[in-house]
Amino acid sequence: MKNSKPSKVRLDKLLANLGYCVRKEVAALLRDGIITHSEGLSLKTDTKVSHDEILFENEPLDPPSGIVILMHKPLGLVCSHDDGEGKLVYDLLPLRWRMRDPKISTIGRLDKETSGLLLLTDDGQLLHRLTSPRHHVAKLYEATLDRPLRGDEAEIFASGTLMLNGEKFPCLPAKLTVIDDTHVTLEITEGRYHQVRRMFAAVGNHVTALHRSSFGDLTLGDLEVGEYRLIDPNKITE
Numbered sequence: 726m727k728n729s730k731p732s733k734v735r736l737d738k739l740l741a742n743l744g745y746c747v748r749k750e751v752a753a754l755l756r757d758g759i760i761t762h763s764e765g766l767s768l769k770t771d772t773k774v775s776h777d778e779i780l781f782e783n784e785p786l787d788p789p790s791g792i793v794i795l796m797h798k799p800l801g802l803v804c805s806h807d808d809g810e811g812k813l814v815y816d817l818l819p820l821r822w823r824m825r826d827p828k829i830s831t832i833g834r835l836d837k838e839t840s841g842l843l844l845l846t847d848d849g850q851l852l853h854r855l856t857s858p859r860h861h862v863a864k865l866y867e868a869t870l871d872r873p874l875r876g877d878e879a880e881i882f883a884s885g886t887l888m889l890n891g892e893k894f895p896c897l898p899a900k901l902t903v904i905d906d907t908h909v910t911l912e913i914t915e916g917r918y919h920q921v922r923r924m925f926a927a928v929g930n931h932v933t934a935l936h937r938s939s940f941g942d943l944t945l946g947d948l949e950v951g952e953y954r955l956i957d958p959n960k961i962t963e
């Protein structure tokens with residue numbers, strides 16, 4: 726997804742959309758010298774500006790909309806915007822980023838008890854494309870199992886015939902790699918609800934730990950648990 730060159734927008738709208746303040750606060754922030762022009766030009770709340778002309782407390786603004794974040798999701802955090810569900814993955818981002826419009830959302834979800842590579846974006850079209858059932862990028866999971874493998878799981882997962890409870894269509898072929906009899910990696914190209922846990926449940930097992938280590942060509946690299954970085958949206962396999 727290419728980022729088009731940012732067009733000029735009203736100063737108050739730009740700052741409100743980036744979560745710095747509400748529009749009616751901009752006049753006071755201009756008066757107090759908190760919001761300034763990088764080349765010293767005078768500004769009013771309705772001046773049409775481009776993102777890179779403006780400073781907030783002498784610092785360049787946060788990145789404009791069209792961002793993609795690669796996060797190393799810790800266990801115990803929820804992929805939801807609802808505070809009532811517990812600690813959220815969004816709590817790891819700067820507070821201001823939670824006020825942005827368009828809003829930042831996760832691209833698909835990882836369960837509360839799944840760790841690993843999570844993508845987030847404020848680009849609605851990218852989000853829609855990557856979460857569409859027609860989108861089949863490979864995602865690799867590392868799973869720990871409660872019981873030793875039976876031996877036929879790789880064949881069943883690869884067959885493209887495995888039906889999950891309550892679903893109309895079988896899972897697409899998935900690739901199981903055995904590390905030992907309770908440790909595996911599983912590569913799937915779909916993103917059904919609790920898919921990996923349900924696939925193992927369908928063959929009489931139970932996943933006790935789950936971690937996503939890659940999404941398309943993206944990996945966590947040296948990103949520590951709870952850390953995140955902005956990535957080039959063009960790096961995402963589509």
Ligand code: URA
Nearest residue numbers: 836839919920921922
């Ligand atoms: N499959 C699951 O069961 N859980 C996840 O979080 C991701 C894939």
